[in-house]
Amino acid sequence: MTRQPTLRTPASPVAQPSTSAPLPPTADHPDDKLRPQSLAEIIGQRAVAERLSVALHAARLRGEPLPHILFDGPPGLGKTTFATVLHNELGVDLAITSGAALDKKADILPFLTNAAEGSILFIDEIHRLPRTVEEFLYPVMEDFRVDIVLGEGLAARTINLPLKRFTIIGATTRSGMLSGPLRDRFHMHEHLEFYDVDDLARIITTNAAKLRVTIDPAAARELARRSRGTPRLANSRLRWVRDFALARANGHISQTIAADALDMQEIDTEGLDKQDRRYLDTLIRLFKGGPTGIDALSATLQIAVDTIEEEVEPYLLRRELIVRTPRGRKATPAAYTHLGLPQPEPEPSLPPFDQPRLFD
Ligand code: ADP
Numbered sequence: 001m002t003r004q005p006t007l008r009t010p011a012s013p014v015a016q017p018s019t020s021a022p023l024p025p026t027a028d029h030p031d032d033k034l035r036p037q038s039l040a041e042i043i044g045q046r047a048v049a050e051r052l053s054v055a056l057h058a059a060r061l062r063g064e065p066l067p068h069i070l071f072d073g074p075p076g077l078g079k080t081t082f083a084t085v086l087h088n089e090l091g092v093d094l095a096i097t098s099g100a101a102l103d104k105k106a107d108i109l110p111f112l113t114n115a116a117e118g119s120i121l122f123i124d125e126i127h128r129l130p131r132t133v134e135e136f137l138y139p140v141m142e143d144f145r146v147d148i149v150l151g152e153g154l155a156a157r158t159i160n161l162p163l164k165r166f167t168i169i170g171a172t173t174r175s176g177m178l179s180g181p182l183r184d185r186f187h188m189h190e191h192l193e194f195y196d197v198d199d200l201a202r203i204i205t206t207n208a209a210k211l212r213v214t215i216d217p218a219a220a221r222e223l224a225r226r227s228r229g230t231p232r233l234a235n236s237r238l239r240w241v242r243d244f245a246l247a248r249a250n251g252h253i254s255q256t257i258a259a260d261a262l263d264m265q266e267i268d269t270e271g272l273d274k275q276d277r278r279y280l281d282t283l284i285r286l287f288k289g290g291p292t293g294i295d296a297l298s299a300t301l302q303i304a305v306d307t308i309e310e311e312v313e314p315y316l317l318r319r320e321l322i323v324r325t326p327r328g329r330k331a332t333p334a335a336y337t338h339l340g341l342p343q344p345e346p347e348p349s350l351p352p353f354d355q356p357r358l359f360d
Helices: 030-034 046-062 079-090 105-113 131-143 180-184 197-210 217-225 231-248 255-264 274-286 294-301 305-318 333-339
Strands: 069-072 094-098 120-124 145-150 157-162 167-172 188-191 322-325 328-331
Touching: 030 197, 046 079, 046 188, 069 079, 079 094, 079 120, 079 167, 094 105, 105 131, 105 145, 131 145, 131 167, 131 180, 197 217, 197 231, 217 231, 217 255, 231 255, 274 294, 274 305, 274 328, 274 333, 294 305, 294 328, 305 322
Parallel strands: 069 167, 069 188, 094 120, 120 167
Antiparallel strands: 145 157, 322 328
Protein backbone atom coordinates (compact mmCIF):
# COMPACT_ATOMS: atom_id res chain seq x y z
CA MET A 1 0.00 0.00 0.00
CA THR A 2 1.37 3.39 -0.93
CA ARG A 3 1.36 6.14 1.63
CA GLN A 4 0.34 9.64 0.69
CA PRO A 5 1.97 12.64 2.36
CA THR A 6 0.21 13.92 5.43
CA LEU A 7 -0.72 17.46 4.59
CA ARG A 8 -0.65 20.00 7.34
CA THR A 9 -1.63 23.61 7.10
CA PRO A 10 -1.24 26.27 9.75
CA ALA A 11 -5.00 26.08 10.26
CA SER A 12 -4.84 22.35 11.02
CA PRO A 13 -1.38 21.88 12.43
CA VAL A 14 -1.73 18.38 13.83
CA ALA A 15 -0.25 15.75 11.55
CA GLN A 16 -1.98 12.46 11.09
CA PRO A 17 0.32 9.47 11.53
CA SER A 18 1.76 8.45 8.17
CA THR A 19 0.13 5.04 8.53
CA SER A 20 -3.31 6.62 8.19
CA ALA A 21 -5.48 5.62 5.22
CA PRO A 22 -4.13 7.01 1.95
CA LEU A 23 -5.84 10.12 0.62
CA PRO A 24 -7.74 9.32 -2.56
CA PRO A 25 -6.13 11.00 -5.58
CA THR A 26 -8.27 14.00 -6.45
CA ALA A 27 -8.60 16.12 -9.52
CA ASP A 28 -6.62 18.81 -7.68
CA HIS A 29 -3.60 16.56 -7.34
CA PRO A 30 -3.53 14.64 -10.61
CA ASP A 31 0.24 14.16 -10.26
CA ASP A 32 -0.13 12.10 -7.07
CA LYS A 33 -1.19 9.00 -8.94
CA LEU A 34 1.95 9.06 -11.07
CA ARG A 35 4.44 10.13 -8.40
CA PRO A 36 7.10 7.51 -7.59
CA GLN A 37 6.75 6.23 -4.02
CA SER A 38 10.21 4.76 -3.36
CA LEU A 39 13.79 5.57 -4.37
CA ALA A 40 13.81 2.45 -6.56
CA GLU A 41 10.93 3.92 -8.60
CA ILE A 42 12.79 7.19 -9.26
CA ILE A 43 13.93 7.39 -12.87
CA GLY A 44 16.96 9.50 -13.84
CA GLN A 45 18.76 11.94 -11.51
CA ARG A 46 21.00 8.97 -10.67
CA ALA A 47 23.70 10.93 -8.82
CA VAL A 48 21.11 12.72 -6.65
CA ALA A 49 19.25 9.48 -5.90
CA GLU A 50 22.50 7.75 -4.93
CA ARG A 51 23.56 10.49 -2.53
CA LEU A 52 20.10 10.43 -0.95
CA SER A 53 20.26 6.67 -0.61
CA VAL A 54 23.57 7.06 1.29
CA ALA A 55 22.02 9.71 3.56
CA LEU A 56 18.98 7.48 4.17
CA HIS A 57 21.13 4.48 5.00
CA ALA A 58 23.31 6.48 7.40
CA ALA A 59 20.27 8.05 9.11
CA ARG A 60 18.76 4.61 9.64
CA LEU A 61 22.01 3.18 11.05
CA ARG A 62 22.56 6.13 13.38
CA GLY A 63 18.89 6.25 14.35
CA GLU A 64 18.90 9.98 13.64
CA PRO A 65 16.81 12.26 11.43
CA LEU A 66 17.96 12.94 7.87
CA PRO A 67 20.13 16.02 7.45
CA HIS A 68 18.38 19.18 6.21
CA ILE A 69 18.22 19.03 2.41
CA LEU A 70 17.80 21.78 -0.18
CA PHE A 71 16.54 20.87 -3.67
CA ASP A 72 16.77 23.40 -6.44
CA GLY A 73 15.85 23.32 -10.11
CA PRO A 74 13.09 24.39 -12.50
CA PRO A 75 9.47 23.41 -11.76
CA GLY A 76 8.30 19.86 -12.42
CA LEU A 77 11.67 18.08 -12.17
CA GLY A 78 10.98 16.12 -8.97
CA LYS A 79 11.69 18.24 -5.88
CA THR A 80 8.39 17.33 -4.20
CA THR A 81 8.75 13.77 -5.46
CA PHE A 82 12.10 13.33 -3.71
CA ALA A 83 10.68 14.72 -0.45
CA THR A 84 7.72 12.33 -0.68
CA VAL A 85 9.98 9.40 -1.43
CA LEU A 86 12.25 10.14 1.55
CA HIS A 87 9.22 10.27 3.83
CA ASN A 88 7.97 6.94 2.45
CA GLU A 89 11.37 5.29 2.74
CA LEU A 90 11.70 6.31 6.38
CA GLY A 91 8.02 5.78 7.23
CA VAL A 92 7.87 9.14 9.02
CA ASP A 93 5.37 12.00 9.02
CA LEU A 94 5.56 14.55 6.24
CA ALA A 95 4.17 18.06 6.57
CA ILE A 96 4.05 20.27 3.51
CA THR A 97 3.93 24.04 3.34
CA SER A 98 5.20 26.82 1.11
CA GLY A 99 7.34 29.89 1.67
CA ALA A 100 4.58 31.94 0.03
CA ALA A 101 2.11 30.90 2.79
CA LEU A 102 4.40 31.75 5.71
CA ASP A 103 4.06 35.50 6.16
CA LYS A 104 5.05 35.68 9.80
CA LYS A 105 6.68 33.60 12.55
CA ALA A 106 3.29 32.55 13.92
CA ASP A 107 2.52 30.88 10.57
CA ILE A 108 5.43 28.50 10.78
CA LEU A 109 5.42 27.94 14.57
CA PRO A 110 2.75 25.18 14.56
CA PHE A 111 4.73 23.22 11.96
CA LEU A 112 7.80 23.37 14.20
CA THR A 113 6.19 22.60 17.55
CA ASN A 114 4.14 19.73 16.11
CA ALA A 115 7.01 18.11 14.22
CA ALA A 116 7.54 14.58 15.52
CA GLU A 117 11.00 13.11 16.13
CA GLY A 118 12.59 12.23 12.77
CA SER A 119 9.70 13.67 10.73
CA ILE A 120 10.06 15.81 7.61
CA LEU A 121 8.86 19.37 7.05
CA PHE A 122 8.83 20.19 3.34
CA ILE A 123 8.93 23.91 2.54
CA ASP A 124 8.26 24.54 -1.14
CA GLU A 125 9.28 27.88 -2.70
CA ILE A 126 11.54 28.46 0.27
CA HIS A 127 13.03 31.55 -1.43
CA ARG A 128 9.72 33.31 -0.73
CA LEU A 129 10.15 33.16 3.06
CA PRO A 130 10.19 36.65 4.56
CA ARG A 131 13.49 37.53 6.25
CA THR A 132 11.97 37.47 9.77
CA VAL A 133 10.64 33.94 9.31
CA GLU A 134 13.91 32.86 7.76
CA GLU A 135 15.90 34.14 10.75
CA PHE A 136 13.44 32.43 13.07
CA LEU A 137 14.44 29.15 11.39
CA TYR A 138 18.18 29.48 12.02
CA PRO A 139 18.17 28.13 15.63
CA VAL A 140 15.58 25.54 14.57
CA MET A 141 17.87 24.15 11.91
CA GLU A 142 21.01 24.33 14.04
CA ASP A 143 19.89 23.41 17.54
CA PHE A 144 16.23 22.31 17.22
CA ARG A 145 15.12 25.28 19.29
CA VAL A 146 12.86 28.26 18.77
CA ASP A 147 13.56 31.56 20.44
CA ILE A 148 10.37 33.36 21.34
CA VAL A 149 10.54 36.95 22.55
CA LEU A 150 7.87 37.88 25.10
CA GLY A 151 7.07 41.48 25.97
CA GLU A 152 8.73 44.57 24.56
CA GLY A 153 11.53 46.99 25.33
CA LEU A 154 13.28 46.58 28.70
CA ALA A 155 10.71 44.03 29.86
CA ALA A 156 11.35 41.76 26.88
CA ARG A 157 12.37 38.17 27.69
CA THR A 158 13.48 35.42 25.33
CA ILE A 159 12.17 31.93 25.91
CA ASN A 160 14.01 29.02 24.31
CA LEU A 161 11.61 26.28 23.37
CA PRO A 162 13.26 22.93 22.63
CA LEU A 163 11.87 21.02 19.64
CA LYS A 164 11.99 17.41 18.51
CA ARG A 165 14.80 16.61 16.09
CA PHE A 166 13.34 16.64 12.59
CA THR A 167 14.36 17.38 9.02
CA ILE A 168 13.62 20.43 6.92
CA ILE A 169 13.56 19.84 3.18
CA GLY A 170 13.50 23.07 1.19
CA ALA A 171 12.69 23.37 -2.50
CA THR A 172 13.35 26.35 -4.70
CA THR A 173 13.25 27.28 -8.34
CA ARG A 174 15.43 30.32 -7.55
CA SER A 175 18.40 29.22 -5.48
CA GLY A 176 20.12 32.51 -6.27
CA MET A 177 17.46 34.33 -4.24
CA LEU A 178 18.25 32.33 -1.08
CA SER A 179 20.33 34.14 1.50
CA GLY A 180 23.77 32.71 2.28
CA PRO A 181 22.98 32.01 5.97
CA LEU A 182 19.84 30.01 5.08
CA ARG A 183 21.61 28.09 2.32
CA ASP A 184 24.49 27.23 4.68
CA ARG A 185 22.12 25.66 7.20
CA PHE A 186 21.18 22.93 4.73
CA HIS A 187 23.64 20.06 4.95
CA MET A 188 22.86 18.69 1.49
CA HIS A 189 22.30 20.78 -1.64
CA GLU A 190 20.87 18.87 -4.56
CA HIS A 191 20.42 20.47 -7.97
CA LEU A 192 17.91 18.76 -10.27
CA GLU A 193 18.71 18.88 -13.98
CA PHE A 194 16.41 18.53 -16.99
CA TYR A 195 15.92 14.86 -17.97
CA ASP A 196 17.36 13.38 -21.15
CA VAL A 197 15.11 11.74 -23.74
CA ASP A 198 15.93 8.17 -22.58
CA ASP A 199 14.92 8.83 -18.96
CA LEU A 200 11.83 10.78 -19.95
CA ALA A 201 10.77 7.97 -22.32
CA ARG A 202 11.09 5.51 -19.41
CA ILE A 203 8.97 7.76 -17.18
CA ILE A 204 6.35 8.01 -19.94
CA THR A 205 6.26 4.24 -20.49
CA THR A 206 5.94 3.58 -16.74
CA ASN A 207 3.20 6.19 -16.36
CA ALA A 208 1.31 4.98 -19.42
CA ALA A 209 1.05 1.60 -17.65
CA LYS A 210 -0.21 3.36 -14.49
CA LEU A 211 -2.84 5.13 -16.62
CA ARG A 212 -3.69 1.75 -18.23
CA VAL A 213 -2.93 2.85 -21.77
CA THR A 214 -0.69 1.07 -24.27
CA ILE A 215 2.07 3.02 -26.01
CA ASP A 216 4.67 2.13 -28.66
CA PRO A 217 8.34 2.71 -27.73
CA ALA A 218 8.65 5.14 -30.69
CA ALA A 219 5.63 7.08 -29.39
CA ALA A 220 7.15 7.29 -25.90
CA ARG A 221 10.32 8.75 -27.44
CA GLU A 222 8.31 11.19 -29.56
CA LEU A 223 6.57 12.43 -26.40
CA ALA A 224 9.85 12.50 -24.48
CA ARG A 225 11.54 14.60 -27.18
CA ARG A 226 8.63 17.03 -26.97
CA SER A 227 8.32 17.41 -23.18
CA ARG A 228 11.00 20.04 -22.47
CA GLY A 229 13.05 17.60 -20.36
CA THR A 230 10.38 17.88 -17.63
CA PRO A 231 8.49 14.90 -16.10
CA ARG A 232 5.51 17.04 -15.05
CA LEU A 233 5.04 18.20 -18.65
CA ALA A 234 5.59 14.65 -19.90
CA ASN A 235 2.76 13.53 -17.59
CA SER A 236 0.31 16.20 -18.72
CA ARG A 237 1.20 15.69 -22.39
CA LEU A 238 0.81 11.93 -21.94
CA ARG A 239 -2.71 12.47 -20.54
CA TRP A 240 -3.59 14.64 -23.53
CA VAL A 241 -2.19 12.09 -26.01
CA ARG A 242 -4.14 9.34 -24.21
CA ASP A 243 -7.37 11.30 -24.62
CA PHE A 244 -6.55 12.05 -28.24
CA ALA A 245 -5.87 8.34 -28.92
CA LEU A 246 -9.21 7.50 -27.34
CA ALA A 247 -11.18 10.11 -29.24
CA ARG A 248 -9.48 9.77 -32.63
CA ALA A 249 -8.27 6.14 -32.72
CA ASN A 250 -8.62 2.89 -30.79
CA GLY A 251 -6.96 4.15 -27.60
CA HIS A 252 -3.48 2.79 -28.41
CA ILE A 253 -0.74 5.42 -28.63
CA SER A 254 1.34 5.03 -31.79
CA GLN A 255 4.03 7.48 -32.88
CA THR A 256 1.67 9.04 -35.44
CA ILE A 257 -1.06 9.48 -32.85
CA ALA A 258 1.42 11.06 -30.39
CA ALA A 259 2.76 13.43 -33.07
CA ASP A 260 -0.74 14.43 -34.27
CA ALA A 261 -1.95 15.04 -30.70
CA LEU A 262 1.02 17.27 -29.88
CA ASP A 263 0.75 19.12 -33.20
CA MET A 264 -2.86 19.89 -32.33
CA GLN A 265 -1.67 21.50 -29.07
CA GLU A 266 0.89 23.49 -31.11
CA ILE A 267 3.77 21.80 -29.32
CA ASP A 268 6.61 21.74 -31.82
CA THR A 269 9.23 19.08 -32.55
CA GLU A 270 11.55 20.50 -29.86
CA GLY A 271 8.70 20.50 -27.32
CA LEU A 272 8.36 24.29 -27.32
CA ASP A 273 4.83 25.58 -26.86
CA LYS A 274 3.17 28.78 -28.04
CA GLN A 275 4.49 30.79 -25.09
CA ASP A 276 8.09 29.71 -25.75
CA ARG A 277 7.85 30.61 -29.43
CA ARG A 278 6.22 33.96 -28.66
CA TYR A 279 9.11 34.74 -26.32
CA LEU A 280 11.70 33.91 -29.01
CA ASP A 281 9.75 35.68 -31.74
CA THR A 282 9.43 38.86 -29.64
CA LEU A 283 13.11 38.80 -28.73
CA ILE A 284 14.14 38.38 -32.36
CA ARG A 285 11.66 40.55 -34.25
CA LEU A 286 10.92 43.32 -31.80
CA PHE A 287 14.23 43.54 -29.98
CA LYS A 288 16.40 42.59 -32.96
CA GLY A 289 17.65 39.49 -31.14
CA GLY A 290 18.69 41.38 -28.00
CA PRO A 291 20.40 41.92 -25.66
CA THR A 292 17.18 42.92 -23.94
CA GLY A 293 16.31 43.41 -20.27
CA ILE A 294 13.83 41.06 -18.61
CA ASP A 295 11.48 43.93 -17.68
CA ALA A 296 11.09 45.04 -21.29
CA LEU A 297 10.36 41.47 -22.35
CA SER A 298 7.90 40.99 -19.51
CA ALA A 299 6.01 44.20 -20.33
CA THR A 300 5.85 43.37 -24.03
CA LEU A 301 4.80 39.75 -23.57
CA GLN A 302 2.45 40.58 -20.69
CA ILE A 303 3.96 37.71 -18.70
CA ALA A 304 5.20 38.17 -15.12
CA VAL A 305 8.98 38.36 -14.71
CA ASP A 306 8.86 35.40 -12.26
CA THR A 307 7.05 33.21 -14.78
CA ILE A 308 9.55 34.09 -17.49
CA GLU A 309 12.54 33.45 -15.25
CA GLU A 310 11.23 30.28 -13.60
CA GLU A 311 9.24 28.59 -16.33
CA VAL A 312 10.14 29.87 -19.78
CA GLU A 313 13.83 30.69 -19.80
CA PRO A 314 15.54 27.74 -18.06
CA TYR A 315 14.74 25.33 -20.88
CA LEU A 316 15.53 27.86 -23.63
CA LEU A 317 18.89 28.46 -21.94
CA ARG A 318 19.49 24.75 -21.61
CA ARG A 319 18.76 24.25 -25.35
CA GLU A 320 21.06 27.20 -26.09
CA LEU A 321 18.27 29.06 -27.89
CA ILE A 322 19.03 32.13 -25.77
CA VAL A 323 21.98 33.32 -23.71
CA ARG A 324 22.06 35.67 -20.75
CA THR A 325 24.57 38.49 -21.00
CA PRO A 326 25.27 41.31 -18.54
CA ARG A 327 23.19 43.55 -20.85
CA GLY A 328 20.20 41.18 -21.06
CA ARG A 329 18.84 38.20 -22.98
CA LYS A 330 20.09 37.46 -26.48
CA ALA A 331 18.75 35.03 -29.09
CA THR A 332 21.33 32.58 -30.47
CA PRO A 333 21.58 31.55 -34.14
CA ALA A 334 19.80 28.30 -33.15
CA ALA A 335 16.72 30.34 -32.17
CA TYR A 336 16.58 31.96 -35.63
CA THR A 337 16.92 28.53 -37.24
CA HIS A 338 14.22 27.07 -34.99
CA LEU A 339 11.71 29.77 -35.97
CA GLY A 340 12.76 29.54 -39.63
CA LEU A 341 13.98 33.15 -39.66
CA PRO A 342 17.03 34.43 -41.57
CA GLN A 343 20.14 34.80 -39.44
CA PRO A 344 20.89 38.38 -38.35
CA GLU A 345 23.46 40.43 -40.22
CA PRO A 346 26.81 40.19 -38.42
CA GLU A 347 27.49 43.36 -36.45
CA PRO A 348 29.70 45.69 -38.51
CA SER A 349 33.23 45.55 -37.15
CA LEU A 350 34.81 48.91 -36.32
CA PRO A 351 37.33 50.21 -38.85
CA PRO A 352 40.92 49.64 -37.68
CA PHE A 353 42.05 52.53 -35.52
CA ASP A 354 45.21 54.12 -36.83
CA GLN A 355 47.05 54.75 -33.63
CA PRO A 356 50.38 56.51 -33.94
CA ARG A 357 53.18 54.25 -32.77
CA LEU A 358 55.10 55.42 -29.76
CA PHE A 359 58.63 54.55 -30.81
CA ASP A 360 58.76 55.18 -34.57
P1 ADP B 1 8.67 19.80 -8.51
O1 ADP B 1 8.38 19.62 -7.06
O2 ADP B 1 10.14 19.86 -8.83
O3 ADP B 1 7.92 20.94 -9.14
P2 ADP B 1 7.34 17.24 -8.77
O4 ADP B 1 8.14 16.46 -7.80
O5 ADP B 1 5.97 17.68 -8.35
O6 ADP B 1 8.17 18.49 -9.30
O7 ADP B 1 7.25 16.35 -10.11
C1 ADP B 1 6.14 16.41 -10.98
C2 ADP B 1 5.76 15.02 -11.44
O8 ADP B 1 6.80 14.50 -12.28
C3 ADP B 1 5.60 13.99 -10.33
O9 ADP B 1 4.28 13.90 -9.89
C4 ADP B 1 6.02 12.70 -10.95
O10 ADP B 1 4.92 12.05 -11.55
C5 ADP B 1 6.99 13.12 -12.04
N1 ADP B 1 8.39 12.90 -11.67
C6 ADP B 1 9.24 13.84 -11.20
N2 ADP B 1 10.47 13.32 -11.02
C7 ADP B 1 10.40 12.02 -11.38
C8 ADP B 1 11.35 10.95 -11.44
N3 ADP B 1 12.63 11.14 -11.10
N4 ADP B 1 10.94 9.74 -11.85
C9 ADP B 1 9.66 9.57 -12.22
N5 ADP B 1 8.71 10.53 -12.22
C10 ADP B 1 9.07 11.75 -11.80
